[in-house]
Amino acid sequence: MLGFGTLTKKVFGTPNDRKVKAVRPLVEKINALEPEYEKLSDEGLKDKTESLAKRAMGGESLDDLLPEAFANCREGARRALGLRAFDVQLMGGIFLHQGNVAEMKTGEGKTLVATFPAYLNALTGKGVHVVTVNDYLVKRDAEWMAKVYNALGLTCGFVYSDQPDEEKRAAYACDVTYATNNELGFDYLRDNMKSELDQIFQKQHNFAIVDEVDSILIDEARTPLIISGPADDRSELYKTIDAVIPSLTEEHYTLDEKTRNVTFTDEGNEFLEEQLRVRGLLEEGATLYDPESTTIVHHVNQGLRAHVLFTRDKDYIVRDGDVVLIDEFTGRMMAGRRLSDGLHQAIEAKEDLAIKPENVTLASVTFQNYFRLYNTLSGMTGTAATEAAEFAEIYGLGVVEVPTNREIARVDEDDQVFRTGAEKYEAMVKEIKKAHENKQPVLVGTTSIEKSEMFSQALTAEGIAHNVLNARQHEQEAQIIGDAGKLGAVTIATNMAGRGTDIQLGGNVEMKVMEALAADPEGDPEALRAKIEAEHEDEKKAVLAAGGLFVLASERHESRRIDNQLRGRAGRQGDPGRTSFYLSLEDDLMRIFGSERLDKVLKTLGLEEGEAIVHPWVNKSLERAQAKVEGRNFDIRKQLLKFDDVMNDQRKVVFAQRRDIMESQDLSEITGDMREQVIDDLIDIHMPAGSYADQWNAQGFYADALEQLGLDVPLIEWMEEEGVDDEQIRERLIEAADALMAEKVAQFGEDNMRSIEKQLLLQSIDGKWREHLLTLEHLRSVVGFRSYAQRDPLNEYKNESFQLFETMLDGLRSDVTQKLSKIRLMTEDEQRAMAEEMAAQQAASAALATPNADVLPTPTAEAVAAGFDENDPTTWGNPGRNEPCPCGSGLKFKHCHGRLT
Structure with a gap:
């Protein structure tokens, strides 16, 4: 008997079905226009773009222009690339234009899909940003899709790290700009540290399409982008403390793997105090609980985290004397990224490397708050449905599953669970050998470099030729993935998220052509291509006969999305394929989520060595465990965002103020208001309201007026006059301060004075903002303890950060007024x-x-x-x-x- 929910879905369809059905009339309209656009000349396509742009800038809505724009773009892509977009690709483009996340399976042509909404939104002249995960994909996609945009009369550029300023400025000025999420975020921060308007790269945030949106907006959202400068060198302290950590035993600390947290026990604290006294870091009689020991405690905690929570070749690798972090979601190296708060230095000490100085934050932003700057945000990925709640709550994005062009023919087998890791690896090698003998291409998914290299050794011992793709082989990524679909190929890879290159059965034709041309530069390109395409067709048939790509995973990841991304590598565009996960009770996920109970059950059932338990219930149980981890990670990100939102409100005010200052030609009114506010503050301090004349502090007022306003006026005599009040003193001081500034204008010249005011204001804002960020970091690190006093840390943070912001603004007024009063021409x-x-x-x-x-x-x-x-x-x-x-x-x-x- 069908449940009520199942019955309603059968009758009315799922909410997703209804969304897909709603856009079908639009797709039919686009298709109906196709014959008309096929008749247009190449110039006719560009003329059409010009006509559509005029209508868009004239106020016509983009929704009304969509059918014509998509029809024009489809024809442009057909001529430029030889690719005619399928109906489902048009659907994906429509959902992106509407500000959704389009979930499209691997191999469905997401790169081409992005051109449709990008073209439509670029017609407004406000620019479109297409975001991808690394510089290789940025360059590849931009150069590939630029052919489409150029055929339609639009410009296309791309942004990459360490790009010359002029080239970067030109890229941002294009109609469509491709860039990585990191580079966009850093350019936003850099823009808000510039002092001239013409130095700014990102003029506005209009429309963004984020490729691998789950990787960028979910996985990377926990790490804020930070621009920092060097602080004091403490390398000796890190080394001294690192020498203590290896002598700790398990009774000295408590490790919580679920939350990735490690804390010292009482025994550990006593042991540490003794060791630190011996090394002269703690005075006799002092303890780690003394306020003076805060810095030492911080360094000791980071040293412990470096040794216990961070594993070489899993969380980081050492390359050319540097600790290079590895992205846990994509398995890629994150060159240039450093852990904050001294943790990176603690890892450098652990690895006995040269310790680079800690940094102080100059500017920071989270990806959540950066991407929420855009008027319209959209994204695409192969796996988003499991995170739909987070996309909706944090970004206001809906998730729509776009149907595949052809039915999925892949077989997803139930997980096989072994008791020990050794049994699992042995069974996997047997399975790989069996598939390899049948000439079936195999992709082996692992979770760390260490495990991928262990598999490599086992396969080498069996005489099986294979490729390894992990952070060490990062540069050969596209080549290794391009070869992974060849007959009999075996590829071992760490996480496959955001790889950007599809595994095509029989191998990648374009790469084979490029290799052949490189080997024979004098050869006829057309003849070479025809020969390679014929050979490829034969090889593809052989691979299809062998069963397509076989994906064999060695572990479940804590996120279902990462598992789904790996699965999605097989069975692209209706190809056959199969996937299987081999697990053991020693895997991290199984161990953390109660494998002891399961181990007892398996022993009771009399499970033989080398045997596996295979049952749909095991899959369901694991998915529930993964959902719990995902929920916890969502809570962490949500909490991070709540705290960052407080800073973000202040960041917006400061950045908007900077922009206003840069756009203004005359800031004398603002600096005049600041002077008056400083005078008011001095009067409040030295002539408090309701006080008598004999209670006024004339000497202090004179000293402060000289120091902060540069005014050497007979203030003491003024205050001793009969019947004088605070308002009269205020007027006299304002008059004297204005006269002093008028002198300086005459001295420096009007234009120079306006320029000086602008530069001083910007310098002061930047200096005060840097100090404020550091104070907020310290506040953020201690405010959590307020919960012990039954006070909400978030509310405490909001209240105190607001007071700190007010103090910063007061300090800014005083700073600018004081500097302006003291500037002079040199003798x-x-x-x-x-x-x-x-x-x-x-x-x-x-x-x-x-x-x-x-x-x-x-x-x-x-x-x-x-x-x-x-x-x-x-x-x-x-x-x-x-x-x-x-x-x-x-x-x-x-x-x-x-x-x-």
Whole structure:
């Protein structure tokens, strides 16, 4: 008998079915336009783009333009790439345009799908960002799909790490820009550290399509992007503490693998105190609980985490003397990424490497808050359904499963569970050998470099030729995956998330052609391609006859998505294939989630050595365990986001303020308001409301007015006048402060003064924001303890961070006012001394570059002007801040005689 839920689904369809059904009329409209667009010339396609863009910029909605735009884009892609998009690909494009996550299985052509919504949204002239997971895919996809955009009259660029500024600026100015999530996030932070508008790369955040959206918006969302600068060197401290950690035993600490947390026991604390006293890090009589020991405790905790929670060749590798982190979800190296809070240095000490200084945060943002800046966000992946709740709650994204073009013919076998890891590996090698003898290509999925290399040794011992893909072979990634579908190929790979290259049965034709052309540059490309395509067709038939790709996984990952991504490598575009997971009770997931009970059951059942238990119930039980882990990880990310949201509100205010300052030509009104606010604050301090004249602090007020406002006025006499009140003192101070600034304007020139105000404001905001970020980091690390006093840490963090932000703004006003009041032109002696110093520096650098060259100053345009004397600043007029200094030093004016002191 059917359940009620099953019955309603049969009658009404699932919510997903209804979404798919709703877009079918749009697909039919696009198809109906196809004959009309086929008749257009190549120029006609570009003219159509121009016409659609005019309508979009004229206010016509993109939804109304969608059928025509998609029809034009489909025809452009057919001509440029020889690929005609299937109806399901058009559907995927529609869902992306609507701001959804489109779940499309591996091999369904997601790269082409992205061109449709990208083209449509680029018609507004506001730019589109297509986001992928690594620089290789950015370059590959951009160069490949640029043929489509160019055929339609649009520009396409790509952004990569360490790209020259001019090239990057041009890439962001294109209609469609391909970039990695990391580079976009870092460029956003860098943009908000710039001091000139024309230096900014990302003008606006209009529409983004995120490829491998689950990897970027879910897996990587736990790690914020941080731009940092070096702090004090503490390398000796890390080394000294690292020498203590190996002497700890298991009774000295408690390890919780579920939460990846490790804490010292009381015995551990006593042992540590004794060891630290011996090494002179803890004074006699001092304990780890003393406030003065906070820094030592922090370093000891990080040292313990480095040794217990981080394993070489699983969590990181050592390459060229550096600790390079490995992404647990994709198995890729994360070059340039460093763990924060001293943890990376603790790992460097553990591996006996040179310790690089810790960093202080200059700017940071989470991927969640960065991608929520976009007016419309969308994404695509092969596996998103299991995280639909998180996409909806955090990003407001719906998840739609797009039907495959052909029915999936893959067979997913039930998991096989062995009692020990040794039995499991032995059974897997037998299974690989059996498939290899049948010439069936095999993909072996592992969870770490160590395990992939262990399999490699076992297969080598059996004489089975194979390829290994892990973080060590990162550079050969595309080649290894391209070969993985060949007849009899065996490939061992760590996680397959976001690999970006499909495993094609019989091998990758394009790669075979490229190899053949490289081997025979003089050969006829057309003849070579025809020959390779014919050979490929024969090999593909043989692979299909052998059963297609066989995916054999050595472990379940804590996330069902990662398992599904691995499964999805087989059975692409209706091909046959099979997948199987071989597990043991010693696997991390099984061990953490109660394998002891299962072990007892298996012993009772009399399970023989080498035998496996295979049952759908085991699969269900494992999926429930994975769902629990996913739920816990979601809670961690949600909590991280709640705290970051507090900082994000402040970040938006600061970044918007910076943008306003850069866009303004005259900031004198803002700096004037700041001066008045500082005067008001000084009056509140030294002439409190409701106090009598004999209670006023005249001496303190005079000292502060001199220090903060640069005003040497008879303030003490003013305050002793009969009947004077705070309002009169305020007016006199404002008048004196305004007069002082007017003098400085006359001295420096109007334009120079406006430029000085702008630079001072930006420098002060950046300095105060850096200090504020550090304070918030410290607050975040201690606020959790408030829960012991029955107070909500999040509310405590909100309240205190708001107070800290107010304090920062007060400090900013005071800082800017004080610096503006103290700027002055340098005296002739100071100018002469600086000119000599600059000349000496130039001579030294020129001598280093060309040892025999004579150092001659470059004459400036002003130097030949009538009445001009380079030694007399009074004859210079008002040089611009960025112009060469008239003294002939060759430096900009702002770095030479115009330097602020």
